[in-house]
Amino acid sequence: MLPVLRKILSAAVFGAAMSCATGALAGDPIIGTWKTEPDRKDLISHIQITACGGKFCGKILSAYDKSGKEVQTKNIGKRLFWDVASEGGGKYGGGEFWVPLVNVEAVPTMALDGDQLKVKGCSHHICGHQTWTRL
Template identity: 60%
Template sequence: MSIGALCAGPLLAEPAIGLWQTQPDRKNLISHIQVTRCGDKLCGIVLRAFDGSGKDVVTRNVGKTLFWDLESLGGGKYGNGTVYVPLLDVTAKASMELRGDQLRVTGCKGKICDGQTWTRVR
């Protein structure tokens, strides 16, 4: 086995990679976010959006990158990334914490932080 194969193992098994469902936002929309590897870090793209009844809706955010450059810090924690907050049209410092099938995503702008807990879809 090559050294590259040994090093790639933990990267391939990144537990936060997958499809996540957001909590309803202030407009009562729910999104599906695909978390993938972007180089050696994680990023998330808005795949779909739904209204309160679960009906697909088209928004300007579908297809957009929601966060990028998140690094695994170990123990289910991620940090040092950037998140785009569409409702406020701002970027903020991003962090995440994985607990089972729940992913707490937080954005901080200065000392003000806010976030959501997402649920794994797959």
């Protein structure tokens, strides 16, 4: 086979494999919009989780004060986590998690149980956790 044809065929096979992998992720139960618990500023956020390059990422869609009124923050639209992989059995991990209140990155772990997602992030020996609810 000619080297150029081999490269084209390899690229086509790789592209098809990535498309299938991303398509399979699209049906994963973690995909969707989640409501966080109140943070230290008493703000609740809505987080959108999507498939990103064969793994999962989440971004901050909106934020609300304790009365339910939508508020604007500089973090809306920013990525909250990325490169999180399914580990099977409703468990997710790896990747990185950005903690806006203290501006640090942490290693996330997540466990899905029905419409609740237990989210934990650790940086060195300090960990934080929340339970998010599906919207």
